[in-house]
Amino acid sequence: MKEELQQIQAVAVVTFLCVLIAIYSGGEYGEWFEISGTRQDIFDPANPDNGTAYYSFEYSYHTDHYTYFDTDAGETERKNYDSTACESCVEKASAIQAVKRLAYGTAILALGVAYMAHDSIKTLHNKNLRKALTNLKYSAILVLILGILTTSMYYMSWTDALLKDEVGINTQLGEEEVLGCIANSLTFYGGEGCLEYVSSNEQGEADLLSARINPISWGPGIGFFVIVLGSMITGGGTLYILGNIDEEWQDILKKQDLIERQQKIQDGEVDKSKGLLQEFEDTEEKLRDAEKSINDVRTTASGIDYEGIDDLDGELDRLTALNQSVETLNNSLESKLKTARLATSEVEKRARMAEKELNEDLAAKSNLEKEIDDLRGKHENDMRLSDRMTREISSLRKMSEDADERSLKAEKKLKVEKPDTINALESYDSVKAAYDKTVEEKNNLEKEIMEYEQSTLEANEREKSADVERKEAAQRRKDLDREMKLMDKNKKRINDKFTTLAADIEKAKKDLANSREKAAVTLSELDLERETIVELQQETEKHRSKEGEIVELTNSLKELQEQVNEQKTSNKGIETDLKAETDRKKRTKDEFNSLEKASEQVSKVMKSLKKQFDSAKSELNIVIDERNKAERVLESEKTEHERLKEDLEFLQSNTIGSEEDTERKIKAMNIEIPKSQEEAREMTEEADALSGDNQDLEAKIKEARLGSINAAVTEEKEDKTESSVGATIGTSLIVKNLAKETEHNFQLVNPDQADPKTGKLPLTNPIAKALEGAKEGDEVSVGPNTFKVIKLN
Structure with missing residues (x-):
């Protein structure tokens, strides 16, 4: 039993040291998360044939900093979470701070397990053995629970912290992205390729491919596994050893109880014997006092004076x-x-x-x-x-x-x-x-x-x-x-x-x-x-x-x-x-x-x-x-105003184009009208002149009707040409994912109208870029997925 307790003590001390190394080490043993892969940069995205550059990269995340290494520069860049040089480390710093506190608690409890094991060895043959073993058991359970809490908190919060810091980067202010397209598919463990795009200099063209990152792998490092294995071995191993030696220490406790009972019985008998001796001595003293009183009475009786009785x-x-x-x-x-x-x-x-x-x-x-x-x-x-x-x-x-x-x-x-x-x-x-x-x-x-x-x-x-x-x-x-x-x-x-x-x-x-x-x-x-x-x-x-x-x-x-x-x-x-x-x-x-x-x-x-x-x-x-x-x-x-509304409704009902075209026409009409806001008080002096302006408005309405009819004729021609061109902004598509055998409804829209949940994708989206210009029956590949255009509206 002593050997098993010494093993528990040694394992707990080793766990304490390993956890401290995982927190403070700047090498591989202190690495908690790692992202590595191969990157292919295109020198000129407009002309991909001009050449590319391949190099490998690696992100290593520790408890107080992270390092970036790529074979292209051949240098390692280190950024502390608390430093001003790290522009995207706010969420990472807050997440790792909570994890560090729990890791410190795990280390302290592991040291407590070692102390409890040492205390159990010292009281192996004493009456306090039961208390020491129960304390050891509870401390082992706490180590196990705190280790699980540490790793689960890191598992749940770390990737979210990376993504939030990446979202918080403002490229317009000159801040550089850290992970880039890796953030779109980042999880706690796994790997997947991704593509990076840059906006085209010419208006109306799709974004250009600037880099390919494939393959990519990410996962927890040695520091994470040190916490997991250390808490499991210390807590679970202690409980397992205590379960195996349960019968042995129960026998020892029974023997100690018997010894204590025998000692109590012996002490009681000794006390009884002492009490009997004390009573015997008291009775002897009382007998002596009685003899003395009898002798005194005899001496006094010899000299009795009967005359003094009265x-x-x-x-x-x-x-x-x-x-x-x-x-x-x-x-x-x-x-x-x-x-x-x-x-x-x-x-x-x-x-x-x-x-x-x-x-x-x-x-x-x-x-x-x-x-x-x-x-x-x-x-x-x-x-x-x-x-x-x-x-x-x-x-x-x-x-x-x-x-x-x-x-x-x-x-x-x-x-x-x-x-x-x-x-x-x-x-x-x-x-x-x-x-x-x-x-x-x-x-x-x-x-x-x-x-x-x-x-x-x-x-x-x-x-x-x-x-x-x-x-x-x-x-x-x-x-x-x-x-x-x-x-x-x-x-x-x-x-x-x-x-x-x-x-x-x-x-x-x-x-x-x-x-x-x-x-x-x-x-x-x-x-x-x-x-x-x-x-x-x-x-x-x-x-x-x-x-x-x-x-x-x-x-x-x-x-x-x-x-x-x-x-x-x-x-x-x-x-x-x-x-x-x-x-x-x-x-x-x-x-x-x-x-x-x-x-x-x-x-x-x-x-x-x-x-x-x-x-x-x-x-x-x-x-x-x-x-x-x-x-x-x-x-x-x-x-x-009512009459003008009726005229506008007439124009909208007679136009053949879509609602967006009518809105464009109305905007074109409104551009010709001079803008003036918050001028209600101006109409107090010009109320009489407004009646004369009604004739000008009627002439403008006639011109607008003629313009809407001409625009409708030209719009029909454009619709005929657009059906042969392919998918553009405003086009609705029904596509099928050949890899997953699922159908999706997408609509290509401007960035200010984007809503991926309802299927409205901007051209900055990789799927929308690939579908731009596609016709019915075309197949488009986006990463590992391939989409087929079933219907185009």
């Missing part, structure tokens, strides 16, 4: 009377003790009530502090709101000034040329949007002002509640002062009672001392027989029991004195707490005064804001009046 009877009568007086004294003392205990219990109750009230006062004080903090936060929010309202009012003023400037520019522009009705409608839409925006801003301002007023009302209510609570706290303080005075009075009463009890006890002690002296004298003169001696011994035992009761009474009085002292200390603590409470209340008063001053300032700011809002409201009303004037002018033009 004196003894009188003395006994006096002793009985003394006993009766002692009993009455004890009864009075007990009654006084009961009253004193009741008084102390009442004092304790009042002290508890005082403590409760103090705690309530403290809670109220904490609530006041919280409300003061809330008032401060609301005051800050109110100040921020006032700042934001001033900014918004200034922005409204700027908008009104911009509107005035635009109106002046529009007046100058109208003097030069006349806009037609389409421009008037567009300007109407812009004016309507601006009006809606101003109305929304007005509503938002009104809401914010209402919320601010509500918050001020709540703050005033809270201030009132704080005043009420402050008055209640003052009343509670007065009640506490009264309770303190009552407690002082009770304290004086208890002290007086204690002094009287002490005097009575001293008297009782003196009487007992006198009785003891007289009893000693009488006992020296006793010459009675054995019966009278026994009776006297019984009387003395009774006196002794009463003396014990008196001693107990003195002890109870001492305890009462200690309770009184404790009450004094608690009263001192209550006085200090009251002083602290008064200081805190003074602070709260100061803070409350400062808050009142702040609320006054806020009210002043609110008044100024209301004035500013009223001025802004008047300006808005002016703007709204101007907008209403523009709406009245544009009402007359709505009918003309």
Whole structure:
């Protein structure tokens, strides 16, 4: 069993060292991920026949850096994740940081397994063996779990980090891609070829092939497998060895239990023998004492004076009377003790009530502090709101000034040329949007002002509640002062009672001392027989029991004195707490005064804001009046807009081309019309001139109809020619993947309309590049896949 535990210790130490090497090594043992392959660069993508260059490359990823090596340059480039030279290492650094923490935990737990194994070897023949082996078992399970967590986290996060860093590279800012097309098919383990393209210098042509990367292989490195194998061997191997030696260490534990039981039995027998010896010695001493007492009785009996018996009877009568007086004294003392205990219990109750009230006062004080903090936060929010309202009012003023400037520019522009009705409608839409925006801003301002007023009302209510609570706290303080005075009075009463009890006890002690002296004298003169001696011994035992009761009474009085002292200390603590409470209340008063001053300032700011809002409201009303004037002018033009819509629908229904062609025609028509945005206010002075422009619009509509008919005829010709050319932008294709026997619907679109999920592919996509210009029945190869064009629309 010792050899197996030593093996566990050695394996755990080796795992600890290997994990540290995997974290810190810059060589092959610290390599966690590797990407390698062969690259063929085309010197001139426009003329592929000019030549190519082959070279091999390799990316090695460690815990704090990665290296790049290619046979073309013959140099190794190293980039740390945390350095500024690495422009695409943010995600890699964050992912590897979490993995490193887990790897450190794995190493530390492996070292813990080694320590537990060493502890088990030391306690191999001790009673702590069970505890040591269970600790070793649990530490092995933790090593196994943490190793699995480390490798699984690296497996799930590393490739995603590489892809995110690659996506974050901005080539327009001059940043170079790291992985290139490898990122399109990168997984944690595997390999696949890919192609890289560059955009063509001539417009309308497909992207040109710039490089081929084939074959490519990627996978985890030695560092990853060190963590996996180390945690599996240390954790799993420890559990396996413990399972094999289970019977052996169970036998050892049973033997240890038997030894412990035998030891306990032996210790019990030894203790019993010692007790018997002690009892034997005690009985011998008692026998010796009995012999001595018998000899004393014999000596005293020889000198008995029978004449003193009558004196003894009188003395006994006096002793009985003394006993009766002692009993009455004890009864009075007990009654006084009961009253004193009741008084102390009442004092304790009042002290508890005082403590409760103090705690309530403290809670109220904490609530006041919280409300003061809330008032401060609301005051800050109110100040921020006032700042934001001033900014918004200034922005409204700027908008009104911009509107005035635009109106002046529009007046100058109208003097030069006349806009037609389409421009008037567009300007109407812009004016309507601006009006809606101003109305929304007005509503938002009104809401914010209402919320601010509500918050001020709540703050005033809270201030009132704080005043009420402050008055209640003052009343509670007065009640506490009264309770303190009552407690002082009770304290004086208890002290007086204690002094009287002490005097009575001293008297009782003196009487007992006198009785003891007289009893000693009488006992020296006793010459009675054995019966009278026994009776006297019984009387003395009774006196002794009463003396014990008196001693107990003195002890109870001492305890009462200690309770009184404790009450004094608690009263001192209550006085200090009251002083602290008064200081805190003074602070709260100061803070409350400062808050009142702040609320006054806020009210002043609110008044100024209301004035500013009223001025802004008047300006808005002016703007709204101007907008209403523009709406009245544009009402007359709505009918003309409806007629223009009908003409445009007529043009769209009569055109033979597709919707994209009609949009092109409409854009061509709109290019001829002068552009003007946000000029609704310009129409106030030109409302009369718009009626004359309607004739010009009718002439333009006639020209547009003739142009649409001519464009439709030319479009038919173009469609006939396009059907013989092949797939271009806007073409829909049904293709079949011959490798996987699956069909796909693709559409070639511009890059701004790309949506690969719905089959809309831009020409920058390798599949779209290959399908450009293809006809029905053509076969196109993209990497390892081959696509056949089944139908072309």
